Amino acid sequence: MNWAKKQQRLGYLFILPNMVGVILFFVIPALFSLGIMFTNYKYTSPDIAWIGLENFDRLFHDPVFYVSLKKTALFLASVPVSIGLAFLVALVLNRSVYVKSLLRAMFFMPYITSGVAVSFVWMLLFQPSQGPINGFLRSIGIEHPPGWMSTTTSSMYAIDIIWIWFLLGYNMIIYLAAIQEIPQEQLEAAKIDGASTWTTVWKIIFPLVSPSTFLLMITGLITSMKTFGMIEAVTQGGPGGSTTILSLFIYHNAFRYYEMGYASAISWVLFAIIFLITMIQWVGQKRWVHY
């Protein structure tokens, strides 16, 4: 056996153990799912029939689907907010603070904790009549603070606040690393030219960290599209479906109503949306990302 052939075989040998798992637990289920989405498969009924595109027809006539799309958009709005806040925090932390590593840890802490647990803590903090957050709002003169998770109009904003808080530390860490890689000469040159802090931040630092912004937007939106556990645990999508984002809508169809075929069809719609958003960002990056 010649050298190149042996290399070839060895390469596959290293990858094989992991690839077996990826095939078993990613590729095969994905293909299987592509099959069930054309059936009326219901876990509770033994009859399975090929129904073609009927699941999609049903989906596009399902009013809950459109509500969940709207809720998903409202949920995704938290991503750029969290990224923007993270940029400001990273700027200050990078410039001049004492106890930098302590501060970094404080901001990062939410990110490594269980989303389910922190949702429960926030649920109590948001408690409308007696909770500390509304207690604070009343103390500063707001007589009718929001009902947070208890009303259909405010529940998604409450979830947004938790999500902004949750993602902030991760976004900040990425920005901190990116800001530290900016060549010091560029900033000094700007200073000599008399650029104000404002100009330096928006005309120099922000464009230079744009690859990080791009990465955070892509990964943040993808992660958010997939998330549902922290919402399911505390609101189960309610009140009145007001926090049923698309990923939760899929979960309910699959494991509450056992509509496996229908759920599979929606899950591929979710994939299509993720793919589309990623592609749009990929194409759009040329306009604002500077490598």
Added chain:
Amino acid sequence: MEIKPTKIGSTVVMLILGLFMIMPFLWMISTSFKSPSEVFQYPIQWIPSKVTWEHHLKVWTGKDSFLIYYMNSLKIAVICTIGATFLSALAAYGFSRVEFKGRNALFMFYLSMMMVPPQVLFVPKFILFDKVGIYNTHWALILPGLFTIFGVFLMRQFFMAIPHEITESAFVDGAGHFRIFFRLMLPLAKPALATLAIIDFSWHWNDYENALVFLLDRDLYTVPLGMQNFILEFNIDYNGMMAATSAGIVPMLLVFLIGQKYIIQGITGSAVKG
């Protein structure tokens, strides 16, 4: 060290913001030691007038004790972490050090799989696991947990940063790939392995979705399910709720405080230098 007023100013502002970030944790811990009448007292009573351990005792010794959930979570998280870290390193070595046909195409395929939402996989996995007989067993979490695409990606990033000269000179000296991997690369990649292990452990410890879909029996529950179970059952017992969430969160907070350096390095290393 020279003391600058602006530096003090921004430190104070950041400390206030930082306190806001960890406020939910502080409130959670404080509430878990309070009496029921003090839970919603405003202004917030940060130090309870009388510290009580009753709620924590209830969480740990009740009908479904957190002890069981802890053992289940530990078992799953430890096995998955060790397996996934090793298998990721192995594959990453193949992707970064061995030249073979189709390597880049295969790696691109791996990366594209990261875009597939877990919702696509939940239904088929549920049906398959049910047919094979591992639904409602820990195997349903352990077996898929042994494989992570992100782990391969992360380890490959680290291996790429190790100079090729090091492995090539070992190759010239007659060492084979397996020898180079075990004797050279793994020891060099210790910090990277620690990073991946900590990140992976935190995923499995915090994983709620998989446990929710694949576990049914209470004695199989992991910590996040146990926590939810406790809260649904005693939803008026706010002190107990906070004792239960403390039980779920505090171990991860400790892991983070100890391994902070590795976690932050791993996350920035995999994202920024990509």
